[in-house]
Amino acid sequence: MSKVAIHISEPLLEVRDLKVNYKTPDGVLTAVDAVSLSVAPGESLGIVGESGAGKSSMALALMRVLPNNATMEATAMELESLDILKTPENTFRRTVRWQKISMVFQAALESLNPVIKIGDQVTEPLIVHQGTPKNMAKAEVLRLFELVSLPAETFNRYPHELSGGLKQRVLIAMSLVLRPRLLILDEPTSALDVTIQAQIMDQLKDLKKHLNLSIIFVTHDIALASDICDQLAVMYAGRIVETGPTTSILNSPQHPYTQMLLASMPLIKENIEPQFIPGDPPSFLHPPKGCRFHPRCPYVFEKCTSDEPSLINIPKHGQVKCWLFETKQ
Numbered sequence: 001m002s003k004v005a006i007h008i009s010e011p012l013l014e015v016r017d018l019k020v021n022y023k024t025p026d027g028v029l030t031a032v033d034a035v036s037l038s039v040a041p042g043e044s045l046g047i048v049g050e051s052g053a054g055k056s057s058m059a060l061a062l063m064r065v066l067p068n069n070a071t072m073e074a075t076a077m078e079l080e081s082l083d084i085l086k087t088p089e090n091t092f093r094r095t096v097r098w099q100k101i102s103m104v105f106q107a108a109l110e111s112l113n114p115v116i117k118i119g120d121q122v123t124e125p126l127i128v129h130q131g132t133p134k135n136m137a138k139a140e141v142l143r144l145f146e147l148v149s150l151p152a153e154t155f156n157r158y159p160h161e162l163s164g165g166l167k168q169r170v171l172i173a174m175s176l177v178l179r180p181r182l183l184i185l186d187e188p189t190s191a192l193d194v195t196i197q198a199q200i201m202d203q204l205k206d207l208k209k210h211l212n213l214s215i216i217f218v219t220h221d222i223a224l225a226s227d228i229c230d231q232l233a234v235m236y237a238g239r240i241v242e243t244g245p246t247t248s249i250l251n252s253p254q255h256p257y258t259q260m261l262l263a264s265m266p267l268i269k270e271n272i273e274p275q276f277i278p279g280d281p282p283s284f285l286h287p288p289k290g291c292r293f294h295p296r297c298p299y300v301f302e303k304c305t306s307d308e309p310s311l312i313n314i315p316k317h318g319q320v321k322c323w324l325f326e327t328k329q
């Protein structure tokens with residue numbers, strides 16, 4: 001059984017063979033296929049890959065908030081040894097979602113309620129779900145605002161009075177209000193300009209350290225992920241194709257897709273032109289046989305077009321799903 005992260009303590013989250021299917025008018029597509037991962041306390045795992053790779057579907061599955069046309073299954077999904085796949089929905093809602101595992105959703109900047117003041121929106125879970133008295137909830141939220149560098153006056157503002165960067169800080173504060181152990185961030189900075197993006201990244205690094213937070217950081221930008229993540233998992237067409245410590249993946253990417261993904265990043269300092277990955281990701285409804293990357297791979301050989309490789313252990317590196325590393329078959 002393959003797992004994504006190498007960790008030194010008991011994992012906080014352990015997922016095996018996660019699968020997400022969507023029912024569509026043209027048939028069923030499997031957006032996440034046999035994904036296994038593990039995150040240790042205080043560790044951050046980056047899920048990286050092109051648009052449509054299945055990153056958000058995987059994140060939504062962990063929060064159990066997939067849309068109605070989706071189904072999910074896994075052979076294991078445990079958070080602090082609690083089986084969060086089989087936990088009944090009302091128990092999951094009361095005790096797990098937002099309290100143990102929370103998420104900043106992709107493109108959520110406009111999701112704040114425009115007619116309710118920020119302070120009331122952020123204190124609501126404490127007052128309604130935990131019965132915290134209003135004045136104590138306010139004090140708690142102001143402490144949280146300080147932690148995410150939000151000015152105290154934000155408490156009495158409406159969303160339209162805030163910049164994108166401040167709104168993103170509010171969303172991060174909201175995701176932390178019930179003190180989860182694991183925070184999922186889905187493209188948390190993609191709608192922000194580069195300066196604000198850098199500030200939010202610094203903030204996240206501080207939070208990770210001060211709260212001993214575990215983080216799953218979802219992004220198409222492998223360079224951004226490497227800024228905060230201890231481990232990386234590269235996703236292609238619903239599958240994880242390479243995993244390992246961030247430094248190993250950055251310094252010696254093994255899978256042809258990871259190599260091309262890295263080469264597609266602009267390296268301003270080194271004055272190297274980004275190399276675009278030729279072709280498009282495959283259709284989930286009619287995926288290519290064999291290795292799903294084979295129509296775009298410069299190293300493709302016969303076996304790649306007929307048989308799908310498994311994740312193969314690479315000593316001192318991680319795991320790679322590519323026939324080039326198969327020695328026995």
Ligand SMILES: Nc1ncnc2c1ncn2[C@@H]1O[C@H](COP(=O)(O)OP(=O)(O)OP(=O)(O)O)[C@@H](O)[C@H]1O
Binds near residue numbers: 053
């Ligand atoms: N509700 C849905 N119904 C049907 N198909 C869906 C649904 N949501 C996502 N998909 C499909 O599942 C696949 C994976 O989508 P997903 O949003 O998880 O990818 P992603 O890696 O997060 O992409 P992006 O980087 O653009 O956010 C895509 O082919 C997408 O079209």
Ligand code: SF4
Binds near residue numbers: 257301
């Ligand atoms: S299995 Fe073959 S096609 Fe797929 S990445 Fe490896 S070499 Fe390329």
Ligand SMILES: [Mg+2]
Binds near residue numbers: 055056057106186
């Ligand atoms: Mg997404």
